[in-house]
Amino acid sequence: MKTSLNYANYEVKSGTKEQMMISIEGTDVKIPVTIINGIDDGKTMVVTSGVHSGEYPGIECAIQLAQEIQPENVKGAIVFVHPCNPTGFEAQVSYIVPEDGKNLGRFFPGNPEGTLTDRICHMISSNFLKEGTDMLIDLHGGDLHERLSTFAFVPKTGEENAQKTSMEIASFMNVKYIVMSGGGMTQYAVGQGIPALVLERGDRGSWNQQEVDFYKKDVLNIFKYFQVIDGKVNYFGPAPYVFEKCDMVYAPVSGCWYRAIELEEHFVEGQKLGEIKDFHGNVLHTLYANYDGVVHAYWEALSIKEGQLMVGYGA
Ligand SMILES: [Zn+2]
Missing domain, CATH: 2.40.50.100 (RNA polymerase II/Efflux pump adaptor protein, barrel-sandwich hybrid domain)
Incomplete structure:
Protein backbone atom coordinates (compact mmCIF):
# COMPACT_ATOMS: atom_id res chain seq x y z
CA MET A 1 0.00 0.00 0.00
CA LYS A 2 1.41 3.34 -1.00
CA THR A 3 2.04 5.90 1.73
CA SER A 4 1.33 9.61 2.07
CA LEU A 5 3.84 12.12 0.70
CA ASN A 6 5.10 15.01 2.81
CA TYR A 7 6.38 18.16 1.16
CA ALA A 8 6.79 21.58 2.80
CA ASN A 9 4.28 20.99 5.64
CA TYR A 10 1.71 19.44 3.29
CA GLU A 11 0.63 15.81 3.52
CA VAL A 12 -0.74 14.31 0.32
CA LYS A 13 -2.49 10.99 0.90
CA SER A 14 -2.20 8.07 -1.52
CA GLY A 15 -4.81 8.30 -4.29
CA THR A 16 -5.27 12.09 -3.96
CA LYS A 17 -4.24 15.30 -5.70
CA GLU A 18 -3.51 18.52 -3.83
CA GLN A 19 -3.10 21.96 -5.42
CA MET A 20 -1.38 24.37 -3.03
CA MET A 21 0.56 27.64 -2.75
CA ILE A 22 3.88 26.96 -0.98
CA SER A 23 5.16 29.96 0.98
CA ILE A 24 8.75 31.08 0.52
CA GLU A 25 9.94 31.61 4.07
CA GLY A 26 10.72 35.18 5.05
CA THR A 27 8.84 36.62 2.06
CA ASP A 28 5.21 37.16 0.95
CA VAL A 29 5.75 35.07 -2.18
CA LYS A 30 3.87 31.81 -2.70
CA ILE A 31 4.64 29.24 -5.40
CA PRO A 32 1.81 27.29 -7.08
CA VAL A 33 2.42 23.54 -6.81
CA THR A 34 0.33 20.47 -7.66
CA ILE A 35 1.14 17.10 -6.13
CA ILE A 36 -0.53 13.95 -7.47
CA ASN A 37 0.04 10.92 -5.26
CA GLY A 38 -0.95 7.75 -7.14
CA ILE A 39 -2.63 4.67 -5.73
CA ASP A 40 0.24 2.27 -6.40
CA ASP A 41 3.98 2.53 -5.80
CA GLY A 42 6.15 3.79 -8.63
CA LYS A 43 8.57 6.51 -9.64
CA THR A 44 8.34 10.19 -8.71
CA MET A 45 8.36 12.77 -11.51
CA VAL A 46 9.02 16.49 -10.94
CA VAL A 47 8.02 19.01 -13.63
CA THR A 48 9.13 22.64 -13.22
CA SER A 49 8.04 25.50 -15.47
CA GLY A 50 8.44 29.25 -15.69
CA VAL A 51 11.93 29.51 -14.19
CA HIS A 52 12.04 32.23 -16.84
CA SER A 53 8.66 33.83 -16.55
CA GLY A 54 7.95 34.78 -20.18
CA GLU A 55 8.33 31.18 -21.41
CA TYR A 56 4.63 30.49 -21.67
CA PRO A 57 4.14 27.15 -23.50
CA GLY A 58 5.92 25.31 -20.68
CA ILE A 59 3.99 27.11 -17.95
CA GLU A 60 0.65 26.40 -19.62
CA CYS A 61 1.63 22.76 -20.25
CA ALA A 62 2.24 22.28 -16.52
CA ILE A 63 -1.01 24.10 -15.61
CA GLN A 64 -3.05 21.88 -17.96
CA LEU A 65 -1.42 18.54 -17.04
CA ALA A 66 -1.74 19.36 -13.33
CA GLN A 67 -5.51 19.63 -13.82
CA GLU A 68 -5.95 16.74 -16.26
CA ILE A 69 -3.94 13.91 -14.67
CA GLN A 70 -5.91 12.05 -11.99
CA PRO A 71 -4.30 10.09 -9.13
CA GLU A 72 -6.13 6.86 -10.04
CA ASN A 73 -4.14 6.82 -13.30
CA VAL A 74 -0.76 7.35 -11.61
CA LYS A 75 1.72 4.78 -10.28
CA GLY A 76 4.11 6.70 -8.05
CA ALA A 77 3.78 10.48 -7.89
CA ILE A 78 3.93 13.60 -10.02
CA VAL A 79 4.85 17.10 -8.82
CA PHE A 80 4.21 20.20 -10.93
CA VAL A 81 5.67 23.63 -10.08
CA HIS A 82 3.78 26.14 -12.21
CA PRO A 83 5.44 28.60 -12.37
CA CYS A 84 8.68 28.73 -10.35
CA ASN A 85 8.90 32.53 -10.73
CA PRO A 86 5.37 33.91 -10.21
CA THR A 87 6.44 37.51 -9.44
CA GLY A 88 8.35 37.58 -12.74
CA PHE A 89 5.22 36.24 -14.44
CA GLU A 90 3.14 39.08 -12.99
CA ALA A 91 5.76 41.72 -13.82
CA GLN A 92 6.17 40.36 -17.41
CA VAL A 93 9.95 40.49 -17.36
CA SER A 94 12.50 38.33 -19.19
CA TYR A 95 14.84 35.93 -17.35
CA ILE A 96 14.90 37.45 -13.87
CA VAL A 97 13.12 37.45 -10.54
CA PRO A 98 12.21 41.15 -10.30
CA GLU A 99 12.82 41.49 -6.53
CA ASP A 100 16.56 40.80 -6.81
CA GLY A 101 17.33 40.82 -10.55
CA LYS A 102 18.75 37.29 -10.47
CA ASN A 103 18.31 34.53 -13.05
CA LEU A 104 16.57 31.77 -11.05
CA GLY A 105 18.11 29.07 -13.26
CA ARG A 106 21.61 29.89 -12.03
CA PHE A 107 21.25 29.69 -8.25
CA PHE A 108 20.56 26.04 -7.47
CA PRO A 109 20.54 24.53 -4.91
CA GLY A 110 19.81 27.96 -3.40
CA ASN A 111 20.09 29.31 0.11
CA PRO A 112 17.32 29.69 2.75
CA GLU A 113 19.03 32.88 4.07
CA GLY A 114 19.53 34.58 0.69
CA THR A 115 17.41 36.83 -1.52
CA LEU A 116 14.08 35.70 -3.00
CA THR A 117 15.75 33.83 -5.91
CA ASP A 118 18.02 31.90 -3.52
CA ARG A 119 15.05 31.05 -1.30
CA ILE A 120 12.88 29.80 -4.19
CA CYS A 121 15.78 27.62 -5.40
CA HIS A 122 16.20 26.26 -1.88
CA MET A 123 12.47 25.48 -1.54
CA ILE A 124 12.48 23.56 -4.85
CA SER A 125 15.74 21.68 -4.31
CA SER A 126 15.17 20.80 -0.64
CA ASN A 127 11.64 19.51 -1.29
CA PHE A 128 11.69 18.13 -4.80
CA LEU A 129 15.28 17.46 -5.94
CA LYS A 130 16.27 14.97 -3.30
CA GLU A 131 16.37 11.22 -2.75
CA GLY A 132 13.11 9.70 -3.94
CA THR A 133 12.81 11.87 -7.05
CA ASP A 134 13.37 9.85 -10.22
CA MET A 135 13.15 12.49 -12.97
CA LEU A 136 13.20 16.28 -13.38
CA ILE A 137 11.65 17.88 -16.48
CA ASP A 138 12.33 21.63 -16.58
CA LEU A 139 10.09 23.31 -19.18
CA HIS A 140 11.52 26.45 -20.80
CA GLY A 141 11.11 28.26 -24.13
CA GLY A 142 12.18 31.49 -25.77
CA ASP A 143 11.64 34.32 -23.29
CA LEU A 144 9.95 37.64 -24.20
CA HIS A 145 12.71 38.83 -26.55
CA GLU A 146 14.18 35.52 -27.59
CA ARG A 147 13.71 33.39 -30.70
CA LEU A 148 14.50 29.72 -30.73
CA SER A 149 14.16 26.37 -32.44
CA THR A 150 12.99 23.32 -30.46
CA PHE A 151 15.66 21.58 -28.43
CA ALA A 152 16.54 19.72 -25.24
CA PHE A 153 19.41 20.66 -22.94
CA VAL A 154 21.08 17.64 -21.34
CA PRO A 155 23.73 18.17 -18.65
CA LYS A 156 27.15 17.02 -19.86
CA THR A 157 28.43 15.90 -16.49
CA GLY A 158 27.08 14.65 -13.16
CA GLU A 159 26.25 11.21 -11.82
CA GLU A 160 26.95 8.79 -14.69
CA ASN A 161 23.73 6.75 -14.76
CA ALA A 162 21.55 9.84 -14.34
CA GLN A 163 23.39 11.54 -17.20
CA LYS A 164 22.98 8.47 -19.44
CA THR A 165 19.26 8.16 -18.69
CA SER A 166 18.79 11.89 -19.39
CA MET A 167 20.40 11.42 -22.81
CA GLU A 168 18.28 8.36 -23.58
CA ILE A 169 15.10 10.29 -22.74
CA ALA A 170 16.17 13.31 -24.80
CA SER A 171 16.57 11.00 -27.81
CA PHE A 172 12.80 10.42 -28.02
CA MET A 173 11.72 14.02 -27.41
CA ASN A 174 9.95 15.80 -30.27
CA VAL A 175 12.69 18.42 -30.73
CA LYS A 176 15.16 19.24 -33.50
CA TYR A 177 18.36 19.42 -31.48
CA ILE A 178 19.95 18.08 -28.31
CA VAL A 179 22.36 20.52 -26.72
CA MET A 180 24.87 19.06 -24.26
CA SER A 181 25.32 21.84 -21.75
CA GLY A 182 25.76 22.19 -18.02
CA GLY A 183 24.53 24.66 -15.43
CA GLY A 184 21.31 25.35 -13.60
CA MET A 185 18.66 23.22 -11.97
CA THR A 186 19.08 20.17 -14.25
CA GLN A 187 22.85 20.11 -13.68
CA TYR A 188 22.24 20.16 -9.93
CA ALA A 189 19.67 17.33 -10.26
CA VAL A 190 21.98 15.10 -12.34
CA GLY A 191 24.71 15.74 -9.76
CA GLN A 192 22.27 14.35 -7.16
CA GLY A 193 21.71 11.23 -9.31
CA ILE A 194 18.35 12.41 -10.70
CA PRO A 195 17.97 12.21 -14.50
CA ALA A 196 16.99 15.64 -15.82
CA LEU A 197 16.55 17.68 -18.95
CA VAL A 198 15.41 21.11 -20.08
CA LEU A 199 12.90 21.30 -22.93
CA GLU A 200 12.74 24.41 -25.13
CA ARG A 201 9.75 25.30 -27.34
CA GLY A 202 7.97 28.53 -28.27
CA ASP A 203 9.33 32.06 -28.11
CA ARG A 204 8.91 35.85 -28.00
CA GLY A 205 6.34 35.91 -25.23
CA SER A 206 3.73 34.04 -27.23
CA TRP A 207 2.06 30.66 -26.83
CA ASN A 208 -0.60 28.59 -28.54
CA GLN A 209 -2.37 25.32 -27.82
CA GLN A 210 -0.45 23.44 -30.52
CA GLU A 211 2.85 24.20 -28.77
CA VAL A 212 1.31 23.22 -25.44
CA ASP A 213 0.05 19.94 -26.97
CA PHE A 214 3.53 19.10 -28.32
CA TYR A 215 4.92 19.75 -24.85
CA LYS A 216 2.25 17.61 -23.20
CA LYS A 217 3.08 14.68 -25.52
CA ASP A 218 6.76 14.91 -24.59
CA VAL A 219 6.05 15.10 -20.85
CA LEU A 220 3.53 12.23 -20.99
CA ASN A 221 6.06 10.17 -22.99
CA ILE A 222 8.55 10.59 -20.16
CA PHE A 223 5.89 9.54 -17.62
CA LYS A 224 5.21 6.44 -19.77
CA TYR A 225 8.94 5.66 -20.00
CA PHE A 226 9.02 5.48 -16.18
CA GLN A 227 5.63 3.64 -16.12
CA VAL A 228 4.14 6.36 -13.96
CA ILE A 229 1.22 6.41 -16.38
CA ASP A 230 0.15 3.50 -18.62
CA GLY A 231 0.93 3.36 -22.30
CA LYS A 232 3.69 2.93 -24.81
CA VAL A 233 6.26 5.63 -25.46
CA ASN A 234 5.54 7.30 -28.83
CA TYR A 235 8.56 7.97 -30.99
CA PHE A 236 8.38 11.03 -33.23
CA GLY A 237 9.95 11.02 -36.72
CA PRO A 238 13.74 11.40 -36.89
CA ALA A 239 15.68 11.50 -33.61
CA PRO A 240 16.97 14.94 -32.59
CA TYR A 241 20.35 16.01 -33.91
CA VAL A 242 22.97 16.00 -31.14
CA PHE A 243 25.33 18.97 -30.94
ZN1 LIG B 1 14.39 29.65 -20.00
Missing part, protein backbone atom coordinates in the same frame (compact mmCIF):
# COMPACT_ATOMS: atom_id res chain seq x y z
CA GLU A 244 28.76 17.67 -29.93
CA LYS A 245 29.76 21.23 -29.06
CA CYS A 246 27.59 24.19 -28.30
CA ASP A 247 28.10 27.87 -27.50
CA MET A 248 25.61 30.09 -25.71
CA VAL A 249 27.14 33.52 -26.32
CA TYR A 250 26.13 36.34 -23.97
CA ALA A 251 26.44 40.08 -24.64
CA PRO A 252 29.65 41.57 -23.17
CA VAL A 253 28.15 45.10 -23.30
CA SER A 254 24.69 46.71 -23.45
CA GLY A 255 23.56 48.49 -26.61
CA CYS A 256 21.71 48.01 -29.90
CA TRP A 257 21.87 44.42 -31.21
CA TYR A 258 22.08 43.69 -34.94
CA ARG A 259 22.07 39.98 -35.70
CA ALA A 260 23.48 38.73 -38.99
CA ILE A 261 21.95 35.23 -39.02
CA GLU A 262 18.54 33.52 -39.12
CA LEU A 263 17.18 30.72 -36.96
CA GLU A 264 18.51 27.28 -38.01
CA GLU A 265 20.90 28.95 -40.45
CA HIS A 266 24.15 27.13 -41.15
CA PHE A 267 27.25 29.30 -41.04
CA VAL A 268 31.01 28.82 -41.36
CA GLU A 269 33.87 29.44 -38.95
CA GLY A 270 34.75 33.14 -38.74
CA GLN A 271 31.40 34.31 -40.16
CA LYS A 272 29.91 37.39 -38.51
CA LEU A 273 26.87 36.39 -36.41
CA GLY A 274 25.96 39.89 -35.24
CA GLU A 275 27.17 43.07 -33.61
CA ILE A 276 26.34 45.49 -30.82
CA LYS A 277 26.46 49.24 -31.56
CA ASP A 278 25.83 52.37 -29.54
CA PHE A 279 23.10 54.90 -30.45
CA HIS A 280 25.52 56.69 -32.80
CA GLY A 281 26.31 53.55 -34.79
CA ASN A 282 29.75 52.94 -33.26
CA VAL A 283 30.48 49.20 -33.07
CA LEU A 284 30.95 48.09 -29.46
CA HIS A 285 31.29 44.38 -30.12
CA THR A 286 31.28 42.02 -33.10
CA LEU A 287 30.44 38.34 -32.71
CA TYR A 288 32.15 35.83 -35.01
CA ALA A 289 31.52 32.06 -35.20
CA ASN A 290 34.15 29.89 -33.53
CA TYR A 291 33.41 26.96 -35.88
CA ASP A 292 31.03 25.82 -38.68
CA GLY A 293 27.61 25.38 -37.06
CA VAL A 294 23.89 26.06 -36.92
CA VAL A 295 21.88 28.62 -34.93
CA HIS A 296 19.29 27.29 -32.47
CA ALA A 297 18.52 30.50 -30.53
CA TYR A 298 19.08 34.24 -30.78
CA TRP A 299 18.11 37.56 -29.23
CA GLU A 300 15.31 39.25 -31.19
CA ALA A 301 15.05 42.75 -29.69
CA LEU A 302 17.03 45.84 -30.73
CA SER A 303 17.88 46.54 -27.09
CA ILE A 304 20.30 44.09 -25.52
CA LYS A 305 21.72 44.19 -22.01
CA GLU A 306 25.10 42.92 -20.90
CA GLY A 307 24.72 39.25 -19.97
CA GLN A 308 21.77 38.51 -22.27
CA LEU A 309 22.03 35.73 -24.84
CA MET A 310 23.08 37.04 -28.27
CA VAL A 311 23.22 33.71 -30.12
CA GLY A 312 23.07 30.02 -29.21
CA TYR A 313 24.72 27.72 -31.76
CA GLY A 314 26.11 24.25 -32.04
CA ALA A 315 27.85 21.78 -34.32
